[in-house]
Amino acid sequence: MNRFTITARSGRARAGILSTARGDIETPIFMPVGTLGTVKAVSPEELKTLGAQIILGNTYHLYLRPGCDIIRLFDGLHKFMHWDRPILTDSGGFQIFSLAKLFKITEEGTRFQSHLDGSSHLLTPEKSIEIQRCLDSDIVMCLDQCIPYPADRDAASRALERTTRWADRCRTWWQENDPGRSALFGIVQGGMYPDLRQMSAEALIDLDFPGYAVGGLSVGEPKELMLEMADHALPLLPDDKPRYVMGVGTPQDLVNLAAMGADMFDCVMPSRNARNGQLFTDGGALNIANARFKTDTGPVDPQCGCYTCRHYSRAYLSHLYRNRELLAYRLNTIHNLHYYLDLMKRMRAAIRQGRFDTFKKEFILDK
């Protein structure tokens, strides 16, 4: 079970403390993505040095590889991967939707073929929570039904209603089987239809979850629509509960969403882009493969205090990246995760100081 305390507000933005059995998390928070039991290219110690307070694990991936039988030998994901801070796990629903070869949704659950070997599996709401229980996740997500963009109103409506029924089943299984250490979050669906979003939020609030997520965003819709939907959905959620916008987004997105009162984020962008040579700075992203960096003796970002910027030049990073040296992926990932985690820290400070609106305006001006 967790506890959420709001400690400061600035406009609609809020700073708070989300307490879990494995430690407190300062919000707004960004959760680095550790898909397969490792945040790609970095060690748990590096994540701690970067200030990561919680990471995300992907239920779909971990269920397929290494599988619960192996994770159970370690009493969960934490010991398996040498990470003792909180872990949030998703439900697997979005990954089936985006990765599985084939899937078929019925009231019982989703039958899918593994993207790895084509093997057939059935993920029910109960099974999703059971897997997350085996991972010993600190924040467990309800299985939801994701829909593509665009989706017609009827499809969006059916998916949200099923998501609500599944949330109820998740909650029942979790109440009967969870030893009381984790928190179960509901996920608001409803596609790009504001009234459906409202219907979804109200139904989930009736189930009284300790936290709520806005799902089904960043599925191909225009950026403005994503922000519009989040802007509409976030105020529908209880003010005193943590609000998590799933799978989003750019640094600018995080600032915009925090301004709307979002508390939690996850995204593969900082780590994936790092592996593609794109490095974030307040002045915009730079592509380290660009020829002009070959002779550039300065750091990626003179303002940045990360390990990479303190010790290595753009020329060296360019050299490593061009030669696909393994250290390139690590140093780039460290920089980008630092950028994201430090941005959250700056946002928390701005909220505490009651100047988030100014922070947001200046952040946009910097682009």
Next chain:
Amino acid sequence: MNRFTITARSGRARAGILSTARGDIETPIFMPVGTLGTVKAVSPEELKTLGAQIILGNTYHLYLRPGCDIIRLFDGLHKFMHWDRPILTDSGGFQIFSLAKLFKITEEGTRFQSHLDGSSHLLTPEKSIEIQRCLDSDIVMCLDQCIPYPADRDAASRALERTTRWADRCRTWWQENDPGRSALFGIVQGGMYPDLRQMSAEALIDLDFPGYAVGGLSVGEPKELMLEMADHALPLLPDDKPRYVMGVGTPQDLVNLAAMGADMFDCVMPSRNARNGQLFTDGGALNIANARFKTDTGPVDPQCGCYTCRHYSRAYLSHLYRNRELLAYRLNTIHNLHYYLDLMKRMRAAIRQGRFDTFKKEFILDK
């Protein structure tokens, strides 16, 4: 300039201190290979934690990428790659021999085509030392002419004679251009012909180098012949100078060669095998991809004190490796470099305690 002091002997094995401008090195020493300005998969800080006292850089690779123009912007390789301990660089001769698309050797030097883009380059003895000077190497190697195995006596003889003339030219360029911080080592050639090895050693000793290497080993000859040649060549070298056996070998090779009085080693084996999932232990190497490790909750080696063995299981390493996770290469490399560097430490202790012969016998029995 460097200084070499022998501090203990056990049979023909010796322990000593090789002093360089960038610090002292305890011998016998293993030098991790940092081909392109990075020891693949590990950071300089990790290398220090592992006890690496000196690393090796490859002149051929660094000349082609990133090139001296870029390294010069950093006043050498150390600052470029964030490594402040000593670096030994090879001459490029062996890499041309083993990697270049085409090469043609004349008295002037070796003309070769880059294995990367087919561009044509001429590496003369002077040019090799000039490149190593630009890298600001602490231990500089003379350009030698490598020959394949098997090679007839005539070819071996011509190559060693040219190697001697090139050593003289290297020495002249180095004396005129080196600011006095580095040491230049000569390389004994002569193929698998004991009398040619002797001729080569004597000619190089006349040139009075501060250290000597045995080159041209591990070029495809049987293991016994490699050891026989080393056993023959090492005693030909001055007792009071460091002796370096280039590009060798397995843990067992290092023990055998140290027993013959070798002081310095380098080899890609620990790091390359790590990236192929092979992990060294005193009980033999294990292949982490083996199915039996999938559910093995123990460390790679219960005796081992490395970061990997302290925090991760065989099951986790197997999972990472099977999924080609970047962290796999790092954790495996840390373990193998620890194994090699710790083995050298155990060898130095055994020499100091005058029990190297026993150590060697027990090490073999453990296999």
